Structure formats: structure tokens, C-alpha cells
Amino acid sequence: MSFGKIAATASLGGLLFGYDTGVISGALPFIKDQYSLSPGDQGLVVSIALAGAALGAAFAGGIADSLGRRKVIITSAALFVVGALICAFATSYWHLLGGRLVLGLAIGVASMLTPLYLSEMAPADKRGAVVSLNQMCITSGILVSYLVDYLFSHVTGGWRWMLGIGAVPGIILGVGMLFLPDSPRWLAGQGHIDAARDALRRIAGPREVEAQMHELRTDLKRENGRVAPWSEMFSGKAKYALIVGVGLAVFQQITGINTVIYFAPTIFNSAGMPDTSASILATAGVGVVNVVMTYVALRLIDRAGRRSLLLVGLIGMAVTLAILAGGFFIGNSGALAWITTLSVAAYVGFFAIGLGPVFWLLIAEIFPLAVRGRGMSIATVANWVSNLIVSQVFLLLIDGIGSASTFLAFAVLTVAAIFFTLRLVPETKGRSLEEIEADLGGEAHPQSAANASA
Numbered sequence: 001m002s003f004g005k006i007a008a009t010a011s012l013g014g015l016l017f018g019y020d021t022g023v024i025s026g027a028l029p030f031i032k033d034q035y036s037l038s039p040g041d042q043g044l045v046v047s048i049a050l051a052g053a054a055l056g057a058a059f060a061g062g063i064a065d066s067l068g069r070r071k072v073i074i075t076s077a078a079l080f081v082v083g084a085l086i087c088a089f090a091t092s093y094w095h096l097l098g099g100r101l102v103l104g105l106a107i108g109v110a111s112m113l114t115p116l117y118l119s120e121m122a123p124a125d126k127r128g129a130v131v132s133l134n135q136m137c138i139t140s141g142i143l144v145s146y147l148v149d150y151l152f153s154h155v156t157g158g159w160r161w162m163l164g165i166g167a168v169p170g171i172i173l174g175v176g177m178l179f180l181p182d183s184p185r186w187l188a189g190q191g192h193i194d195a196a197r198d199a200l201r202r203i204a205g206p207r208e209v210e211a212q213m214h215e216l217r218t219d220l221k222r223e224n225g226r227v228a229p230w231s232e233m234f235s236g237k238a239k240y241a242l243i244v245g246v247g248l249a250v251f252q253q254i255t256g257i258n259t260v261i262y263f264a265p266t267i268f269n270s271a272g273m274p275d276t277s278a279s280i281l282a283t284a285g286v287g288v289v290n291v292v293m294t295y296v297a298l299r300l301i302d303r304a305g306r307r308s309l310l311l312v313g314l315i316g317m318a319v320t321l322a323i324l325a326g327g328f329f330i331g332n333s334g335a336l337a338w339i340t341t342l343s344v345a346a347y348v349g350f351f352a353i354g355l356g357p358v359f360w361l362l363i364a365e366i367f368p369l370a371v372r373g374r375g376m377s378i379a380t381v382a383n384w385v386s387n388l389i390v391s392q393v394f395l396l397l398i399d400g401i402g403s404a405s406t407f408l409a410f411a412v413l414t415v416a417a418i419f420f421t422l423r424l425v426p427e428t429k430g431r432s433l434e435e436i437e438a439d440l441g442g443e444a445h446p447q448s449a450a451n452a453s454a
Helices: 003-010 012-022 024-035 039-067 069-088 093-121 124-151 158-164 167-177 184-189 193-201 206-223 230-234 236-254 257-270 276-304 306-330 333-353 355-365 369-401 403-424 433-439 446-450
Strands: none
Touching: 003 012, 003 093, 003 124, 003 167, 012 024, 012 069, 012 093, 012 124, 012 167, 024 039, 024 093, 024 124, 024 158, 039 069, 039 093, 039 369, 069 093, 069 158, 069 167, 093 124, 093 184, 093 355, 093 369, 124 158, 124 276, 124 355, 184 193, 184 206, 184 369, 193 206, 230 236, 230 369, 236 257, 236 355, 236 369, 236 403, 257 333, 257 369, 276 306, 276 333, 276 355, 306 333, 306 355, 306 403, 333 355, 355 369, 369 403
16 A cells, blocks of 8 residues: 555544534534524533543543554544434434534544654655645545535534534544554554564655664664653653643644634624625635645645744734734724635634644654653643633633734734744754654753754
């Protein structure tokens, strides 16, 4: 099997992540009518999946370090299928919440295991594009969910189809992963050297196989065959990676991206859109921008570098959030609708070339092999917990301090993310995972690592 097929199959985890994140926005109005839900009940339908995602991510890393990346991805595929079917055939509100919790667990596992598996399978010179393919699939899944929501919006009981269709890619992912090898880096770390070599032969030529095997042996020798304790996560090079990973995880959410994904129609309505259908159409347009700009990032990330794209994206996000806040401050309904639509589209576009893909790529690159799964778990849990908090307080902020002040606060937090990136985030373009681990050793000063280049 070619590496392209391996990457395409594994990236279905990102598609499912995006689909099950976005689909609830169109299904929720119909679920509300079906079960006569209060605003609090509706919020729980959304937030229980986010809580499940944090829980799934918390356990996935340690399990993946013990049992392997492949087995845990197959388990997540099964959870996607089971959760989608529970939601589709729900007979009560509580039954539906159970299905959403299972889907959340699957989303949490897939959100950290898919980029981890891809980063460990990909050659160094293609790793950025390959792992960013996962982000491309996430944004594509969100867009597909919007289209599916629209197609079934006029069908009786259409919300069941909206949620249930997610079982199809889950089945494809699970079956496809049965035929893929496990990560050669994980296999080597478990002492399965021959299996690691066989896995490498499926994705690389003879010269590359021996070169990568040499790097793996060097890395294993440095680890000396030991099982790293959890305490190692908080010292030396792992501690530095954890600061960067958790910092980017939190900034990805507190700069406001999922308020747009979850509440775009609400934002557009408050800006003076004439009706709900116009707001949904504008939301779909934002989804298209998200996919297109993620593709741009995929093409650039191995040439321009992770840190450069991250900075460009963050600067653009700060500017567009400031414009959006200014539009709401002016409050001219006619012009505000256009300012809001264009600003939100540009904001999402800048996110899609920077903080969106770069966060998931960097956390798959910077952690030492011995604690990589657990490190990614911590960063991913921080991401989902931040997502949950921001999603819960967003509408309260809109009601309490107004739209202008809320988006201005997001702009200020984005500026803080720029300074964080300048000070701490390293450039990992073109280097093997073993080289990155060596460069980010405990003796390296963070600033010197940040200034490193390929």
C-alpha cells in the first residue's frame, strides 16, 4: 500500500472529527422541537460532546503508548459508528445525550491520535503537508456537515439522518485501518525492530528505510529501553514541549474560533442578516473559505515553515477581530452585515493557514518519543476543555458586555498568542522527529529553539 493511501485512510479520523463537530448546529433546532428542549438542555446537547472529547483525549495517549496507535484509532472508529447510530435511533433526550457522549469520546481520541499516527508515519520533508491533511479533512468534514444539514432540513425526522450518516465514514475508517501498519516508531519503541522495518518498507524506499532505522535505534539508545514515568512530562525537554503544546492548545480556543463554528448563524443574525436562511448560507460560505485556506496551508507548510505561517495567521486574526469589533461598535445594520460576513470569513481564513493546522502539527512533532502519546493527550485535553469553557461563556459575554467588547477581547488574546509564539514556539520544518527531540533537549534555551530553522 502506498503512503498516500495510508494517509488518506487515517485522515478519515479528521473528517469524522469535523463532521460530528459541525453537524449539531443544523440538527439542534429540530432536536429542540422534537423534545421541547430549554436553552439549558440545548446547551447540554452541544457541551456533552465537548466534555466527552476531553475525556477521550485524556485516556487515549496513555493507551496509545501501551497498545499502539493503530488499535486505538480502530477503537475510535467503532465509537464513531456506535455513537452515530445511538443518536439516529434515540427515543428520548437522555438517549440522545448518551449518543453524543460516545461521539465526544470518539472525537477526543481521533483529534489526538490521527495527527500523532500521521506524524510518525510521514517522511520529514512531507510531514507538515501530511499532518495538515488531517486539518484539511477536519474543515472538509465541517463543510460536509453544513451541506448535509441543509439537504435534510426539509425531511421529516431529518435530524436523525444528519447525525446517523456519520456512521458511514466511521465504518470506512475502521475497516481501512485493519489493513494499515502500526507506527514504526511505536513498534521500535516496543522492541519490535523487525516489525518496524517492515512498516517502513511500506512507506519508504530501501535507502530511506535504513536511514530511518538508524535514527530510531539512536533514539531508543538514548531512551535506554525504559518506560518513562509521568513525572518526566514535567521536566527537561518534555516540560518545554508541554508549555508550548498546552499554550497553543489554549490560544487556539480562547481566540474565538469555535464561537464562529458553533454560533455563526447567531452572529450573523445579530449583525442584521435578513433571515435564518441567509445566515445559514453565509455560514456555508465561511465553511468554504475554511477548506480553501486549509488547502493553501497544506501547500505552504513544508516550504514556509510552521512558525512563519502561525505568525502570519495570528496577525491576520488579530486585525480581522479588531475590524469585527469595530463593526459591531458602529452598529450600522446595513453595513454591519457585510462587515461581519467579510471579517468572519477573513478571520477563519487566517486561522486556517496558521493556528488551525500548525497547532495539531506541532504537538505531534515536539514531544519526546517516550512520552509523545501522553504529551499529546495533555495538550488535546487542554484544547477541548478550553473549547468547552469558551463555548459556554460566549453567549453570556455577548449578553453581558456586548458583541463589540467580546470580539475585542478575542483580538487582545490573539495579540498575546503572537507574543507567546515569538518567545517560545520552535521551527520544526524539514527535521526528523528524532532531530527535533535532540534539538529541544533540556540543555537548549527556549529562545534558541524558537530561532532554529531547517
